[in-house]
Amino acid sequence: MLLRPTPRLSLLLHRRSLRTAVALLVLLLALMGLAACVGQTFVAPGEVWRTVRGQSTPYDLVVNELRVPRIVLGALVGAALGLAGALVQTVTRNPLASPDVIGVGHGAAAATVLALATGAVASPGAVPLVAVAGGLAAAGLVYVLAWRHGMQPSRFVLTGVGIGVALSAIVQLYLTDSELEAAEQVKLWLTGSLNGRGWEQAGPLAVVLLLSLPALVWAGRAARPLGLDPETAAALGVRVDRTRLGLTVLGVVLAACATGAAGPIGFVALTAPQLARRLTRTPQLPLVSSALTGAVVLVGADLAARTLVPPLEVPVGALTSLVGGPYLLWLLGRGGRRQL
Amino acid sequence: MSRRLAWPAAVAAVAVAVLLSLAVGTRPVPPAAVLDALLHGGSSPDALVVRSLRLPRTEVGLTAGAALGVAGAALQAVTRNPLADPGILGLSQGAAAGVVLAIASGLASGFAGYVWYAFAGAVVAACLVYGIAARGRGGASPVKLALAGTALSAMTAGGTTVVLTSSSATLDQFRFWQVGALSGRDAGTVGRMLPFLLAGAVLVLACARGLDALALGDETARALGHRVGLLRVTAALGATLLTAAAVAAAGPIAFVGLAVPHLARRLVTSGGHRAVLPLSALLGAGLLLAADVAGRVVRAPAEVPAGVMTALVGVPVLVVLVRRRGAVN
Numbered sequence: 001m002l003l004r005p006t007p008r009l010s011l012l013l014h015r016r017s018l019r020t021a022v023a024l025l026v027l028l029l030a031l032m033g034l035a036a037c038v039g040q041t042f043v044a045p046g047e048v049w050r051t052v053r054g055q056s057t058p059y060d061l062v063v064n065e066l067r068v069p070r071i072v073l074g075a076l077v078g079a080a081l082g083l084a085g086a087l088v089q090t091v092t093r094n095p096l097a098s099p100d101v102i103g104v105g106h107g108a109a110a111a112t113v114l115a116l117a118t119g120a121v122a123s124p125g126a127v128p129l130v131a132v133a134g135g136l137a138a139a140g141l142v143y144v145l146a147w148r149h150g151m152q153p154s155r156f157v158l159t160g161v162g163i164g165v166a167l168s169a170i171v172q173l174y175l176t177d178s179e180l181e182a183a184e185q186v187k188l189w190l191t192g193s194l195n196g197r198g199w200e201q202a203g204p205l206a207v208v209l210l211l212s213l214p215a216l217v218w219a220g221r222a223a224r225p226l227g228l229d230p231e232t233a234a235a236l237g238v239r240v241d242r243t244r245l246g247l248t249v250l251g252v253v254l255a256a257c258a259t260g261a262a263g264p265i266g267f268v269a270l271t272a273p274q275l276a277r278r279l280t281r282t283p284q285l286p287l288v289s290s291a292l293t294g295a296v297v298l299v300g301a302d303l304a305a306r307t308l309v310p311p312l313e314v315p316v317g318a319l320t321s322l323v324g325g326p327y328l329l330w331l332l333g334r335g336g337r338r339q340l
Numbered sequence: 341m342s343r344r345l346a347w348p349a350a351v352a353a354v355a356v357a358v359l360l361s362l363a364v365g366t367r368p369v370p371p372a373a374v375l376d377a378l379l380h381g382g383s384s385p386d387a388l389v390v391r392s393l394r395l396p397r398t399e400v401g402l403t404a405g406a407a408l409g410v411a412g413a414a415l416q417a418v419t420r421n422p423l424a425d426p427g428i429l430g431l432s433q434g435a436a437a438g439v440v441l442a443i444a445s446g447l448a449s450g451f452a453g454y455v456w457y458a459f460a461g462a463v464v465a466a467c468l469v470y471g472i473a474a475r476g477r478g479g480a481s482p483v484k485l486a487l488a489g490t491a492l493s494a495m496t497a498g499g500t501t502v503v504l505t506s507s508s509a510t511l512d513q514f515r516f517w518q519v520g521a522l523s524g525r526d527a528g529t530v531g532r533m534l535p536f537l538l539a540g541a542v543l544v545l546a547c548a549r550g551l552d553a554l555a556l557g558d559e560t561a562r563a564l565g566h567r568v569g570l571l572r573v574t575a576a577l578g579a580t581l582l583t584a585a586a587v588a589a590a591g592p593i594a595f596v597g598l599a600v601p602h603l604a605r606r607l608v609t610s611g612g613h614r615a616v617l618p619l620s621a622l623l624g625a626g627l628l629l630a631a632d633v634a635g636r637v638v639r640a641p642a643e644v645p646a647g648v649m650t651a652l653v654g655v656p657v658l659v660v661l662v663r664r665r666g667a668v669n
Contacts, residue, residue: 094423095487096421096428145659146663155662155663158423159658159662159663161598162598162599162654162662163655165594165598166651166655168594168651169594169648169649172647173644175519176515176519180508180512183511184505184508184511187501187505187511270494271494312506314502315505317498318497318498318499318502318505320494320498321497321498322495322498325491325492325494328491329488329491329492332473332487332488332491
């Protein structure tokens with residue numbers, strides 16, 4: 001449906017996308033609510049509500065200090081990863097591409113490991129900016145290396161995978177060279193975890209997401225012609241290379257910041273857009289639904305990570321794939337109306 | 341390099357890599373002594389090092405490298421995705437899950453003990469991926485195969501991570517297998533895998549013409565008289581056997597299966613996959629052996645595992661390749 005609040009402004013809305021987005025939002029809020037209730041101690045929903053609203057209850061520490069910040073962080077990280085995945089997959093036109101494929105996760109991991117090896121930082125998650133810088137630098141390197149008389153998606157992705165493998169080899173080397181304890185620490189961080197994290201990480205990430213909102217509105221419109229082949233898009237007056245660069249930068253920044261906040265969580269950026277696309281049945285990768293799907297997967301996975309095998313806290317990155325994977329497999333097995 | 345020279349150059353490179361792999365290490369052995377040890381055996385220290393340590397290692401490198409190269413080329417054709425590598429059907433992660441289970445449950449320790457668990461894990465993963473992708477409309481389309489493989493890989497990796505982050509003893513053994521290396525393999529490793537390697541190679545090579553047709557799209561391949569579904573299953577099965585055997589023997593060595601087919605397709609002027617597949621075998625074997633030898637020299641007397649070196653040696657090559665030509669498809 002076409003919304004035209006003023007003649008100058010028009011907005012094309014896909015009805016099913018809207019319904020899907022609303023349904024996902026409801027699911028996300030329900031999951032977040034459930035996550036606030038469940039844990040080592042069960043807190044009734046009414047009590048949670050009162051506690052969050054600042055009335056004095058015995059659960060202030062559990063709910064306000066421990067659970068809520070972590071749940072919010074999970075939703076933010078998931079949303080950032082889902083968005084990043086949708087943007088990168090749109091640019092590369094490859095459903096297997098994700099920010100990890102163009103070097104973000106591996107760059108963050110390699111930078112972290114190098115910082116550890118040189119003694120610059122004491123523990124993997126201590127200085128999140130190291131990971132953010134590593135992710136940005138790696139993706140930038142991939143872009144520069146793949147740029148030649150313009151940007152071809154296939155060249156971009158292949159270069160990214162190559163650089164990613166080289167960076168991950170550095171990490172592997174550290175894992176086999178280091179003492180077991182250090183290797184364990186790194187392995188834990190590499191998996192991605194929300195343990196012991198909260199407002200400190202959620203604040204900066206929320207700011208990044210807010211600042212990128214205008215860019216995301218632009219991206220939603222700019223991404224559309226990229227679904228066509230480049231020649232057609234160019235004939236329609238789209239500056240293909242510039243649009244691709246813009247979308248990529250946006251995706252990479254979001255992914256790098258998410259990685260800084262929770263470690264290189266895999267799979268969310270890759271699957272969230274694919275799940276969202278199959279739910280909305282749009283030809284394009286839907287940005288809003290991708291963000292919401294990412295948030296649902298991550299909040300759900302962290303809930304599982306906290307509650308499955310108490311008192312052991314499994315790192316959330318080990319479970320994102322276990323939460324999102326079966327669903328994607330089921331969707332694939334069912335097969336949509338549209339041929340892939 | 342002129343393309344006519346590709347074949348002789350590839351053969352020569354593999355021969356040189358084999359010789360170096362037998363001669364280079366903490367105890368350098370001159371080429372003449374290497375030949376002498378191979379032909380007459382003997383019990384001199386040189387002969388022992390060559391025959392009992394470096395020969396099995398070289399065999400593993402040759403076969404695993406060749407297998408990964410061929411499997412990568414076949415999978416890139418089957419999934420029509422230049423990103424496809426032997427890991428794409430969940431094979432590497434499946435093998436890793438098998439090894440983690442073997443270590444955690446105390447069933448096996450040491451590289452020789454992992455072989456069957458790795459092989460079984462890889463085969464089970466590939467069957468699951470294909471079974472899921474083949475359901476629903478359109479059967480096992482390239483995109484569905486790749487997505488199902490990625491999803492299952494990630495789920496398997498999640499499962500193994502749960503085990504690894506909760507059991508440090510398992511991580512302590514697993515991290516040395518996971519990096520992918522040729523050292524510490526016993527003399528029987530390749531022999532145990534040989535039937536699977538041969539079967540896989542035969543299946544993939546039998547599909548060579550069909551893979552050429554697949555590159556033109558399913559419709560065109562059908563019009564040319566190929567049975568697309570059967571072709572995909574056969575090629576994927578062959579690639580699965582090759583990869584499972586290679587991973588079982590050497591661990592999940594990255595990059596060989598991804599990069600080698602691209603290089604081979606660049607060097608081949610005619611003959612399509614009937615030329616690309618054998619050339620991928622040669623290049624894969626050469627790359628893995630060269631990486632292993634380099635890993636012995638770089639930080640001597642310590643070694644850098646071959647899995648790390650393939651990446652560090654191969655990545656610059658791939659980047660240059662990708663930059664030099666247009667689209668890689």
